[in-house]
Amino acid sequence: MALFVQKYGGTSVGTAECIEAVAEKVCGFRNKGHDVVVVVSAMSGETNRLIDLANSITEEPAPREMDVLVSTGEQVTIALLAMALQKRGCEARSYTGGQVSILTDSMHTKARIRKIDEQGMRDDLDAGRVIVVAGFQGVDENGNITTLGRGGSDTTAVALAAALKADECQIYTDVDGVYTTDPRVVDSARRLERITFEEMMEMASLGSKVLQIRAVEFAGKYNVPLRVLSSFQEGEGTLITLEENIAMEQPVVSGIAFNRDEAKVTISGVPDTPGSALRILKPVSDANIDVDMIVQNVGEDNRTAFTFTVHRNDFNRAKDVLQRVSDELGAREVSGDTKIAKVSIVGVGMRSHVGVATTMFEALSAEGINIQMISTSEIKISVVINEKYLELAVRALHSAFELEKPAVEETM
Amino acid sequence: MALFVQKYGGTSVGTAECIEAVAEKVCGFRNKGHDVVVVVSAMSGETNRLIDLANSITEEPAPREMDVLVSTGEQVTIALLAMALQKRGCEARSYTGGQVSILTDSMHTKARIRKIDEQGMRDDLDAGRVIVVAGFQGVDENGNITTLGRGGSDTTAVALAAALKADECQIYTDVDGVYTTDPRVVDSARRLERITFEEMMEMASLGSKVLQIRAVEFAGKYNVPLRVLSSFQEGEGTLITLEENIAMEQPVVSGIAFNRDEAKVTISGVPDTPGSALRILKPVSDANIDVDMIVQNVGEDNRTAFTFTVHRNDFNRAKDVLQRVSDELGAREVSGDTKIAKVSIVGVGMRSHVGVATTMFEALSAEGINIQMISTSEIKISVVINEKYLELAVRALHSAFELEKPAVEETM
Known part of the structure; x- marks a missing residue:
């Protein structure tokens, strides 16, 4: 007898048939005696339909009103799922974010959860009811409807699981777990049985779009065991948990993430004086451009070069900003390249193993792939390469770290 | 400077363009310095779309969940209208029924309003904001979403007007007012400038489907001046008000209503003993069949006949029930007719004028129209006739009571 918080995303509840399947x-879980709290997203396509409606009225809808509008998407799903449960003789009750007391701050369209009053849910669970909660939404202290930002249903699920001290927060999605890398790129990519919160965060932010990174962060903070599973097929999925729950035999590298959404921008011939990094990056940040990797090389003539990566959509704006900065600083040149890709190896095992970077660089070199930038963290090494070598690089690394072989603990 | 509560129905907010027009x-009212509270329905078609969704899951959705589902329809409209107002520089804020504190009982899908806390609205109005409220919905004391039943947006508007002591509650619809009769039947039908609550209730219940009868009843009870106007064309519409606000020159008859949704059922040869009316009508009422007109004739042999009218959809069920009753009572026969129509003349002026019935029966007789049933109230006389004479009867009565001529007070 366990308490599960389960989240079903938009494609899992995309049609009446899908809702019946959920x-x-x-009901299967209930019949085994488990308590279940279900968090659902809007039916797929619904949120976009609502946003289009708003845009047909104004290009700049007030965030407060956007929240009133789009929060109806999840409200439709909770009612339909509650009906489908009741039809099966399974007692259920639906709640909007406000009704279940998900109190947030007042940052409309990107609110953060402040507090959840779990007493009402406990009463329902004690009465044997399944609770169906609208994901992605809450209310602020004045009763205004807020939303947590797109994909925030994962966060709702984790927050409810934390508040209720659930045994597991299960995220049902259209993939059956977290893989060592994208199976569309590497045939032998393998589903991971377990992964740590930290690794998952690195994987998610690098483009393995299985889970919202905020949800993983939240789950890690409150130590909520998080499981990613498929809505459409049976399986154990991938359990995301604290490092201490991962067996000693954890492989050095858990997975290979990659990303082709970035572009790189270089400003070279910058006079090498204190504060130049700030004078370059502040205008970029002021322009609301997110910077990912930053590399500085010392050059000749007391001059230096900065290279950093931004989202491709921001490439032209970033170049314009830098050109202005370059003129001010008396730098030599601003250049850039959109045809790049970032490849990262991720693994908590790296911490205790030397030579991981060497293996990585050797594997790439053996394939004649030039490394343009390098950035490292405790559990991740990222390189930027020419976009055309992306698949080759991922396959070479997957094989170099023997990710196709199950880790010892995973055979237990 | 007045305070208006305005209600716009589904066709008035059916598309983004319609919402912009609203x-x-x-804004026009605001710019003249008036305070405005707007109540809106779901965009036309939306409520049916949601009901279809529910029906695709189950034929018997729980009323609580139906309310969660269909209340999203109005919620979409309030957000879009608030956006459209803000775009025009008109400060506005949207509220669901729950947010604006429309407290109802817990009768899901047909809840009744118990209390409205108007303080929050006063604050918004004082701050110069237009308030946009979702019609048709509220919350019960446990925070469950309720709906007032179909068409309940009119009731929301009247209730808000009563709570705020508004100067006028304006119902915008697709007709430009209340007419002496249906203009599709009588060319010379004339828009009424004023009508009393009582007359309007008789007109509405008899098939002039301009306003929800509950809303009119509510407006009368709290003496909220109610105006019916067109969303799509300029005009004064029709003001519905207390009798004392109607000038002395009020014509005897205000309008002619009619209805072809009814059927009549007769049980004859009933032994004329005390309690027979009850023994006949109770089983009908127990079967949830609404009865409209009831006529009893004394016959020969100490036997009597009852005739009453029911909705045509209930005709067969009513006959079945009566056949059972007939066997029990030892009555002679059960018969019925669906090809009937009810025509009524309505007017508070009838109270003080004799001979109204005579004029009515004369006009019908002059056209050779046989009267099958008669029923009267203080401000209404209804007759049942053969359906095929309906248009002829309405035109004859419209002319007999000179309804095509403007009343004196209406020329002021």
């Missing part, structure tokens, strides 16, 4: 699954 | 109209 109800069937939830 | 915003334009509301």
Whole structure:
């Protein structure tokens, strides 16, 4: 007898048939005696339909009103799922974010959860009811409807699991778990049985779009065991948990993430004086451009070069900003390249193993792939390479770190 | 400077363009210095779309969940209208029924309003904001979402007007007012400038589907001046008000209503003993069949006949029930007719004028129209006739009571 918080995303509840299938699954858990709190997203396509409606009225809708509008998407799903559960003789009750007391700050369209009053949910669970909660939404202290930002249903699920001290927060999605890398790129990519919160965060932010990074962060902070599973097929999925729960045999590298959404921008021939990094990056940040990797090389003539990566959508704006900065600083040149890709190896095992970087660089070199930038953290090494070598690089690294082989602990 | 509560129905907010037009109209009132509270319905078609969704899951959705589902329809409209107002520089804020504190009982899908806390609205109005409220919905004391039943947006508007002591509650619809009769039947039908609550209730219940009868009842009870106007064309519409506000020159008859949704059922040869009316009508009422007109004739042999009218959809069920009753009572026969129509003349002026019935029966007789049933109230006389004479009867009565001529007070 456990308490599960389960989250079903937009494609899992995209049609009446899908909702019936989710109800069937939830009833299965109830019939085994488990308590279940279900968090659902809007039916796929619904949120976009609502946003289009708003845009047909104004290009700059007030965030408060956007929240009133888009929060209806999840409200439709909770009612339909509750009906589908009741039809199966499974007692259920639906709640909007406000009704279940998900109190947030007042930052409309990107609110953060402040507090959850779990007493009402406990009463329902004690009465044997399944609770169906609208994901992605809450209310502020004045009763205004807020939303947590797109994909925030994962965060709702984790927050409810934390508040209720659930045994597991299960995120049902259209993939059956977290893989060592994208199976569309590497045939032998393998589903991981377990991964740590930290690794998952690195994987998620690098483009393995299985889970919202905020949800993983939240789960890690409150130590909520998080499981990613498929809505459409049976399986154990991938359990995301604290490092201490991961067996000693954890492999050095857990997975290979990659990203081709970035572009790089270089400003070279910058007079090498204190504060130049700030004078270059502050205008970029002021222009609301997110910078990912930053590399500085010392050059000749007391001059230096900065290279950093930004989202490709921001490439032209970043170049314009830098050109202005370059003129002010008396730098030599601003250049850039959009045809790049970032490849990262991720693993908590790296911490205690030397030579991981060497293996990585050797594997790339053996394939004749030139490394343009390098950035490292405790559990991750990222390189920027020419975009055309992306698949080759991922396959070479997957094989170099023997990710196709199951780790010892995973055979237990 | 007045305070208006305005209600716009589904066709008035059916598309983004319609919503823009409503915003334009509301801004016009604001620019003249008036305070405005707007109540809106779901965009036309939306409520049916949601009901279809529910029916695709189950034929018997729980009323609580239906309310969660269909209340999203109005919530979408309030957000879009608030956006359209803000775009025009008109400060506005949207509220769901729950947010604006429309407290109802817990009768899901047909809840009744218990209390409205108007303080929050006063604050918004004082701050110069237009308030946009979702019609048709509220919350019960446990925070469950309720709906007032279909068409309940009119009731929301009247209730808000009563709570705020508004100067006028304006119902914008697709007709430009209340007519002496249906203009599709009588060319010379004339828009009424004023009508009393009582007359309006008789007109509405008899098929002039301009306003929800509950809303009119509510407006009468709290003496909220109610005006019906067109969303799509300029005009004064029709003001519905207390009798004392109607000038002395009020014509005897205000309008002619009619209805072809009814059927009549007769049980004859009933032994004329005390309690027979009850023994006949109770089983009908127990079967949830609404009865409209009831007529009893004394016959021969100490036997009597009852005739009453029911909705045509209930005709067969009513006959079945009566056949059972007939067997029990030892009555002679059960018969019925669906090809009937009810025509009524309505007017508070009838109270003080004799001979109204005579004029009515003369006019019908002159056209050779046989009267099958008669029923009277203080401000209404209804007759049942053969359906095929309906248009002829309405035109004859409209002319007999000179309804095509403007009343004196209406020329002021």
